[in-house]
Amino acid sequence: MYQYDSHDQRIVDERARQFRGQVERRLEGSVLENEFKPLRLQNGLYMQLHAYMMRVAIPYGLLSSGQLRKLADIARRYDRGYGHFTTRQNLQYNWPALEDVPKILEELASVQMHAIQTSGNCIRNTTSDHFAGIAPDEVADPRPYAEIIRQWSTFHPEFAYLPRKFKIAVGGSEDDRAAVYFHDIGVFLVRSERGELGFRIVAGGGLGRTPLVAQVVRDFLPEPELLAYLESIMRVYNRFGRRDNKYKARIKILVEALGIEEFRRLVEEEWHKEREQGALLLPAEEVARVAACFEPPPYRQLPPAGAQLEAFRLDRDRGFGHWVKNNVHPHKRPGYAAVTIALKEKGTPPGDVSDYQMERVADLADEFSFGELRATHLQNLVLADVEVSRLRELYEKLSALGLDAANAGKVTDLIACPGLDFCNLANARSIPVALDIMERFEDLDYQSDLGELSIKISGCINACGHHHIGHLGVLGIDKQGVEHYQLMLGGSSGQGASPSLGKIIGPAFDRDAIVPAIETVLQTYLALRSSEDERFIDCYRRVSAQPFKEALYGTH
């Protein structure tokens, strides 16, 4: 993984030192909240319902075992012994005291981490595919480009005062495992007809109160032009994006207002101007320098393990069999596999992991996966480089930690925002609904029968739980002080199916009725599917909303 040079280290060290002074002034009263708020937000520190919340950046989700141990240590010493992995591959602490935050930043800096770009109207932490570098279907490893974007965007002076926050994702495959189409800018690695590596650039995607799928701005961008083109898009946005209304200030609104053709014309015009004036081109040696940080680990030469994997899937231990079937994923290298550690244990909020578990998972990363792991936007962890022959051993060790949920990609592998239990913006709780769903549908045979299925839950219209792109989406709303839930069907993040936005199926359900409503949808799907192989999303697209609506609300 990328190792900080002296410039990177200085940035995070100085930032921690600066914030220490700012916190001291806040605590002594010489700086008041309205002055302090923008300062704390630039260090990922929010005020939530019950306490401060600190969001730690995990660039493109990649963590070393040492970093995870540090996150565990911080959770134990400065928080309440756990952390929460988010839908942007970051980690949140829900209970830090203000005076401890500078110490936390110093601890983070000691392992090349920080909380920069996790809040405010800046370019946020860049996200990527959690199978980057090992996925058999990828065009190339997206991580070097995500890292280059991280370095370019950190404290970029021209983009320090954007109309709104700005999110970039980089994907290396056609199969979109990073919800790239729902970002302000999406970057896909592609090859030209002549085999040159480059990028397809999409823009104007997003969720929130105006959900939109990003549109293609350029089909093929040569590799050296990446930053010049991103700068051109940012300049158009910075110049024409609305600043009069925060709800209309994201780039997606600008793209919609201008139309993609006019937006593209403005971007290309800016790009050509930049090129004439000596645009920022990516030097090949710099790409090579960064890419060298993501060289494959020292894999062993192993025979293909397809037969062994098949035998594992049919194992007499059905827990292990389901786990291999659902949580073990293909790998470029023969004899290796990637493993999802699903943070979806019954009774525990999605994405939550204790300090104890973090430390033990760090040990497992050292023992089984070259000391690295990834956080996913699905609120899980991934060990990317596990020898197939050692899967049972890993499974048994995860079982001892309560981290053997064999549900990756299944109905209980849901994602949920913190919701009204924690969040200052939320209208309704998300986590209790998620926990009820996990309990109601825990039977693994039933989950297998349902097949690939995603439920995503948000506690408000800001959509941190990505409800628009769940096959089933749940949106919490407030009706005269009482929590209710809208149900959406037909969304897709772009993984395994083309990207789409779910549609509200009908009137909202109250707290007691939402989980039974979801069960009705699932039972309706089982009755409607053309075969056991027809996935929910394909079935929904074939039959449309009507039969589900009738099952939920009757025919009148």
Add this chain to the structure above:
Amino acid sequence: MAKFTPQFVVTGNLTDDGSVTYLKLDRGWTPRLDEAAVVESEGVGQELLQAARAEERQVCDPYLMKVRALGAVIEPLSARERIRAEGPTTRLRRPDPTL
């Protein structure tokens, strides 16, 4: 049925740790909602709020919340304020496995 008129409490989050706090009658702050000063009108509440805003060192962004006071029991009128008063409704940390 007689129209219900809400009452008001001043609340905010403490600067030191962000915890929920309520303004008391003696102008001190308490983490307990049942110790909060309840006022009958929004106008009086606004006066209390102005006083609370002068204590920005101690409390962040104070505001008025609607309640219903029944004797000694003070009930928040929104789910948000109920959860602020009582804490998260979910388990905070999973227990470690028995070693």
